[in-house]
Amino acid sequence: MKDKIIKGRALHIIENGTYIDDIDTDMIFHNSFLAITEIEKMGQHAFGNLDGWKDFPSTAKKGDVLVVGKNFGAGSSRQQAVDCFTALGVTLIIGESFGAIYKRNAINAGVPLIELKDFNSKDLIGCSELKIDLEKGIIMDLQDNKVAECKPFSKVQMDIYQNGNLFEYGKKMRG
Template sequence: MAKIKGKVWNFGDNIDTDIIIPGRYLRTFDPKELAVHVLEGERADFTKNVQQGDVILAGENFGCGSSREQAPVAIKAAGVELIIAKSFARIFYRNAINIGLPVLVADIEADDGDIVSADLEKGIIINETNNIEVEFQPFKKFMINILSDGGLVRHYLKENE
């Protein structure tokens, strides 16, 4: 979990939780059903083409809006392994970590389809398509452990077996 590599999907600023998973789909808690509709209003091609291991790259204030936990759940269930944004809404950031979805604050240039890799322990992102490297605040060991265990609840249960 400390190293992640995937294909980029670009999104802009202020992608709120209603854009991520519209309220009309919140009648279910099934992650697979939520994933079918994730970000469909922003990019119709996303839900049809996102693959396991892909990376979302976004601008400022990703995940703003309501505190709906289904937003990061839908993204993770769609196969996204990492979200990189210039900034995150606090509650979205926390919800993502709690379910084991890595989110990191950084500013790196990449086009749709570029391949980026991130080393969470070293604090380095590399756009492998055009060889651009950016540093970010490395994750602390306890955060790596939470993410590796699949989220906060699973980490707690593992630690308290």
């Protein structure tokens, strides 16, 4: 069983004190690197095309939690835009909203994606570490104070997440 409560250092993708909206898949993982298919080689290109965040791959650590703004991952269907964060050890992505295909790709890859319901971005930005209860849909600081609420994981998301990815789950469901 994978943890249903995830704890980690929070990496807030912000500019002038607010989350950056509309970060598209070309800013996350530029199309000039699409030929890369090995996950371990993808990490070094994460946010390679997002102004001010080019050193992100050297600052991210295993176990980090990414916090982003609205419409994160809009644009193309490239899986690398999800996998590059997995390569760096990011365990979970929290955002106000996501591009539809990005969301599908992340859920299928077993990457927990959290959509925020009700929050004050200042409270969230102030947290250097976060604790997320996937089942209850609560985001807390390390003192267990609630800082935001999210939609609890659906059965589908939990099934895929617990099995690693969509295909591992598929093997199990059809024996």
